[in-house]
Amino acid sequence: TTTGLILFFQSGRPLGAGVRLGLGLRMNRTKGDEEEYWNSSKFKAFTFDDEDDELSQLKESKRAVNSLRDFVDDDDDDDLERVSWSGEPVGSISWSIRETAGNSGSTHEGREQLKSRNSFSSYAQLPKPTSTYSLSSFFRGRTRPGSFQSLSDALSDTPAKSYAPELGRPKGEYRDYSNDWSPSDTVRRLRKGKVCSLERFRSLQDKLQLLEEAVSMHDGNVITAVLIFLKRTLSKEILFRELEVRQVALRHLIHFLKEIGDQKLLLDLFRFLDRTEELALSHYREHLNIQDPDKRKEFLKTCVGLPFSAEDSAHIQDHYTLLERQIIIEANDRHLESAGQTEIFRKHPRKASILNMPLVTTLFYSCFYHYTEAEGTFSSPVNLKKTFKIPDKQYVLTALAARAKLRAWNDVDALFTTKNWLGYTKKRAPIGFHRVVEILHKNNAPVQILQEYVNLVEDVDTKLNLATKFKCHDVVIDTYRDLKDRQQLLAYRSKVDKGSAEEEKIDALLSSSQIRWKN
């Protein structure tokens, strides 16, 4: 039989990574670097490669361990330590490597007990780790000949006293632990992870005193432990009432309820505290757990009337409307795409569904696939713009990106063309033409197109910079000509290709007698 050790991911990083790197336990056979690291002098790790070294290290470490008396509780109630909060015998932590099983009769008995309790029939037959397994074999999954000597045997000559606690003592040795610990003693024992019954704190006063002791000790784990007890033994009105004036404890309860997902009690609590906004947000948060778009939409509908701030209410309404639209667009477009009749979908198949995408992404999508649609349809860009009051700037930016991506330069042109009342056309860009140029460049617009917009940049320096950067030679040349800057023009001559039209143009200008150069 073998054991699978499971390492948990959490907060995006595996606990295992730290363990592996920190301790040299490895998931795969190592890569060269890691090996190098572990064999290097300062961060010597446990590599199992050198038995002697391993041993001396362990000895050293054991000595260190044994000097740590504080990790081993050797006061009189030590035996109580072997029982967890609710009376289950647990293996306590030991900072010693010494394995006591098999050396002590009581431990053996303890194991027997554990066995009967958990009815693991195979348990008694488990080989004693001390005498059979070397640490090396432990991780290698195979046993090396000659390495059978157990570490505790090997180390038994160490003079230092071993403080390894023994696992699971016979039941008879447990004292009645539910006796008279004061609230402060109780809290202290809880902090140490010792077992301690809270049942005897029955009066409200006792319970609150217990809570106050826990809070004044600062250990969140203990505060939560007490709160779990209070939650179970007090009516929620009383509990809430008492917590309202105990903010630290209150925060712990709220976090606890969030973590265990007791949404109902959490909402009751917010209601009681009159924290309406948190109540609303907390309800709204649930939508993240709903995958089905229609159900999510229906859920969002229930959020619309909740007591958000005025500003947030509008956001919630928008969220609902957006998803409603997306569902319609998605159904329609999926149909169009699969029918294969529409050119745009054939040429540019959709990469992902539009459901649950942000508004700006939806707008981009709509500018990409539904640009020319009349305002009356839900999928038209103009409709989106109106419905969600998208600012001009944002709209132009997004439409530009979408149309440029499709290389629809006429649409781009139209985007910036305005007519005044006399019918003259003028180019205007709410985002500044330098931005326009950058976006066009990102979408590989040809030079002629780029040039046109570079020319519209008002600031001369910016214009020159952009023109140089994007190789709009004509703009650069014309600008230097207008600036009557002969020197710069000369310098630029070296940057254009030999024998090109640009070079000719520069030469013609330089030899022109019409221009009064400033230098």
Place this chain on the structure above:
Amino acid sequence: MAFPHRPDAPELPDFSMLKRLARDQLIYLLEQQHEVDKLYKVENKPALSSNEQLCFLVRPRIKNMRYIASLVNADKLAGRTRKYKVIFSPQKFYACEMVLEEEGIYGDVSCDEWAFSLLPLDVDLLSMELPEFFRDYFLEGDQRWINTVAQALHLLSTLYGPFPNCYGIGRCAKMAYELWRNLEEEEDGETKGRRPEIGHIFLLDRDVDFVTALCSQVVYEGLVDDTFRIKCGSVDFGPEVTSSDKSLKVLLNAEDKVFNEIRNEHFSNVFGFLSQKARNLQAQYDRRRGMDIKQMKNFVSQELKGLKQEHRLLSLHIGACESIMKKKTKQDFQELIKTEHALLEGFNIRESTSYIEEHIDRQVSPIESLRLMCLLSITENGLIPKDYRSLKTQYLQSYGPEHLLTFSNLRRAGLLTEQAPGDTLTAVESKVSKLVTDKAAGKITDAFSSLAKRSNFRAISKKLNLIPRVDGEYDLKVPRDMAYVFSGAYVPLSCRIIEQVLERRSWQGLDEVVRLLNCSDFAFTDMTKEDKASSESLRLILVVFLGGCTFSEISALRFLGREKGHRFIFLTTAVTNSARLMEAMSEVKA
């Protein structure tokens, strides 16, 4: 380059002992099991093996308990008997046990604890690897990790002797300190009679200084962290760095000789340094020409390996630099840094606001946009309501309406707030800042905001001189102060506080700063008689960051240490950076 330590700098304590202790304990715990044959990583997938025993090594989180419960209950339903063991690291929480009980598997699983809370990432850096500390405490107000911190400090004082001088700032720092003291009293006299190895300990809450953590990092190690994410002291360099088709996991610490020389350098120096190094290396290789056989034999047996190693490291870091350059050029880093500096100095607020707005409109990374908004908010002591509304609306439109929850989190944590309406001075200030565009006029805005007194960062910055006055160019090759970690534009607040307190050996004269930090009740000093402390130990300082510290802060303090002949040791709940802070607050996980 790579300033050496002063010859009189104290030796660092040997932290490898911590590693050995943790390892031995884990082995002890696992030994009680049967032979462990396979390690599995678990992502909430149904497992897995046909083993008769399962051992779970987990963080004490409800989610993990639910996963285990689903596994055990599925087994039960299938009529299968296995043995289960849960090892909690660093400790078991009562809430976890409660869930095991509720799920009806209490008794079916046995529990153990692996008190592994200090991972030495480097000779001077210990990490608790608890990134969740930040959210748990600074957002939710849950104090569950304070005991873990206290235990870790207790372990350190057991191993390395008592700390004669203790300082701290922040509510959490104070609580951790008190709990730790309690522990020591209970264990009474454990450390008595020991000679202290580390003379000072300084505890600091992350929320005392959010600003520093929110800035883009420009020292090499910080930049590598921002760009590639260093995890547990190692980084995955992708094909674009290794210039091959595979990724490479590289450990980054003092053992990497090349890295060790550039880690604390401003990025602008790194390229030059690396190419110099490459030339030297080439010269050393070239020496083999003209060698006779015996010399060649010596060369091959003694030097070649070292040179090859150096060559490998060199090409990796050059590759990393190139990749960083490419990425930074693409995202217009120069412009970004300019905006950050403007925010730190408090001028051109209007322009910075539009810059952020444009970031959002163009859907540049959501985390970046959020970070800039937070930086604006903290340096300006909250956004003016009009800006707050419009930025928030645009953010929700660009990145998704569910970020409403993120904004609520940020507001609760004090990272992104709205100025109270009706603040006349602020209104004036915003009007002025609308009018001013140049730096000189920007100083007027500055005066207004400090008058308004709501802008604590501005006031603190002034009190502590965080924005160095620079005549001419700041020479990043020869840094003159800790500001070099931010291109000479800003001295990290956290590091400045530490510097000032250590200089005074108390908080005396810093009352105003402490008040501005809203920490009047949470700044403390505790000295014991120093008769046993050697002068060497008194130049060793352990800095404890509760909620995470950045590589920039580490570099800055390493610099300070070199200047003063001190050495700093860092203990952090996790190494962090702006992106990690923002992600911790984000309600929608990417």
